[in-house]
Amino acid sequence: MSLIGYDRRGAWRAALACMAALAVAMGLGRFAFTPMLPIMLHEGKLDLQAGGVLASLNYLGYFLGAMSCASIRLKAVSMVRGGLIATAALLLGMGLLHGFTVWGALRTAAGVMSAWTFVFASGWGLRRLAETGAPALAGVIYTGPGIGIAATGLLGGAVGRWGSNAGWIGFGLLSLVLIALVWRIFSDGEAAHAAPQAAPAAAPTAAESAAARSDARWLVALYGLAGFGYIITATFLPVIARQALPGTNWPDLFWPLFGLAVVPGALIGARAPLHWDNRLLLGAAYALQALGVVLSVAWPTAIGFALGSLLLGMPFTAITLFAMRDARRLRGNAAAGLIGYATASYGVGQILGPLFAAPLAQRTGSFAVPLLVAAGALGMGAALFIAVWRRSCVTKGISNA
Template sequence: MHHPGPWRATFSALCANLVGIGLARFAYSPLIPALVREGWFPASSAAYLGAANLAGYLAGALAARALGRSLGPARALRAMMMVIALSFLLCAQPLPFAWFFVWRFASGAAGGIIMVLAATLALPHVPDSRRGLAGGLIFMGVGLGAVASALLLPPLLARGMGLTWVALGLLCLGFTLAAWRGWPEDTVPPAGNQAPPSGDPRLRALMGVYALNAFGLVPHMVFLVDMVARGLGLGLERGAAIWLLFGLGATVGPVVLGRLGDRFGFGLTLRAALATQAVVVALASTTDEVGWLGLSALVMGGFTPGVVPVVLGRVRELRPGDSGAQRAAWSRTTAAFALGQAAGAYGLAWVFAATGAYDLLFALGAAALVLALMLELAVRPRRISATA
């Protein structure tokens, strides 16, 4: 039986998130204008391919537990990382839209499965007091992928679209092999069912909070670069610099927030995170000053993957001991996040098409975050538990 150390398992999970979200999703955003410019797809089709990835992510989050049970989590994770590497390699030719749609959907589904399984497989092997830190390191992979895509794509795209897809596929393959031997076997004994039954209102509320938080992240994730480049007329270079700040924030955010969760409890950390995000997104709706927008990109970049270890830590607080129940709750919570994100991406795209007003998108994002905070504060347990 194969038992890597806790930090080796953490490294494998970091690689999985780097491939599953950092590259499979975040490396696609900067490819969209290039796909259109090179004439592979019209703009509307390229945007639908981005949406295919989000739809796949939701499907993957819902299917993850069943796949983990039938293949074993470690096998499922290796397979999904291979699917993502393949999805890049098989898109290196300008083929019909349906082909690309299938592979973008598949890479999204693989990312959703990785998001549910990777951390819940690695974290039970980490000592309790370090789990926030380990969770932060795991989700730091998302930020590293965003930074890698911001730095690698301009020189790659200068050499051609086909080569860019192949290079991204090989990069995914490299991280897949780096993670291969580090997955623990899933032999964490379930510690009885000392968790409250799944009707726990705090867990149901947490799903709503996480979905609203996901909605509130969309303006920065999807529209900020476009607003700086086209809306304010500052050009693509300034837009790329903003995206790099977002990626740098995403690299440090999860580690900082994971440590705060270890220190102050994940419930309190979550409430502080929601309040901070609401303020920053509201500010972005009121300013054209690029320095402030850059700062907001850095901060919201930190929260985009940073809320993930906080909410995962909160799930573990509400479902102590039982790794099966934790995985079930985390799968549902991740699906709620995927729904909130898809609703935000489609809903705000519709609002933007109708109004052309960037500030309105950020105002709606801020409103969603205020709602999330109100919901989180409204559902207090009748009896004050040690973690609340």
């Protein structure tokens, strides 16, 4: 057995385990609510405004979880395993327990678990890939949310025919199956393959430090626009599609299409050359999502929703990957704090989206205005990322002159 072959297998095991972890924590734990919401509305368990509150509570949990990551000192594998088991239990609880207050507590806790699992599985997986010489497999890790989202979309309608309770319980049982498949891969041997120590880098100049601090502030602020810009569609897509296309089966297909689009987007994003500027990549990804959101308003047909779902889904986790890459560019191996702040900003955007959209849509009977505002936020983020990049080019030109 060659060392290279062993490393390749170890890299694929780590990547696939993290992919499954993110499928459970993000695709199921966070986004199962999207296909379940129309069913719960139909059953009379919720109205649209209450659904928006439950969605925002989940994103509040995500925010709290992201903010707490920097202060947690437990092993990454312990956090991942605990987060996965808790996610499955919380999904089962949505089907077994009843009442808005209980559901609010469950959705908030699910948000915390998804943030913890995402941050610690990402960190563990990216480290393993670096140690085994396969950083390009990072894209495999970030296909996980898309696979989970596609599963919730494809299974949600079928399982939901027996009612939302059966749907939630089905998702909880599916989570337990996936957890069992990868449980042993998340072992305590975190230091089994120690990465070689890099030579200490030269200390940055005062100008470089000031520019890095400015870029870090912009990254945190603009990452929040991505959270706000996509979340209205990601929370209410089946409801929006049912309003535009009543009496057809098309609305049940757009959410899994969004999830499936995440997979090639993550793989392509991970292949983007490291010398490409992350801010330009983020600007392009934001612009694609803005166009996807606009299409659901400007072209509310089956084709328009399908194209919109593809354009919204493809950059979904690629945005996260580019943002993490930019944090590492700015802070190197000490990027965890910046990643935590950026993730928290993203969480704030997610919290605000449903709270803004649901009451307005319930009052007007349409999601058009909230969606256009969301598209505007993404468009502004794209323009500002390009502006920050141009400013840094000018600053470098001056400093090199």
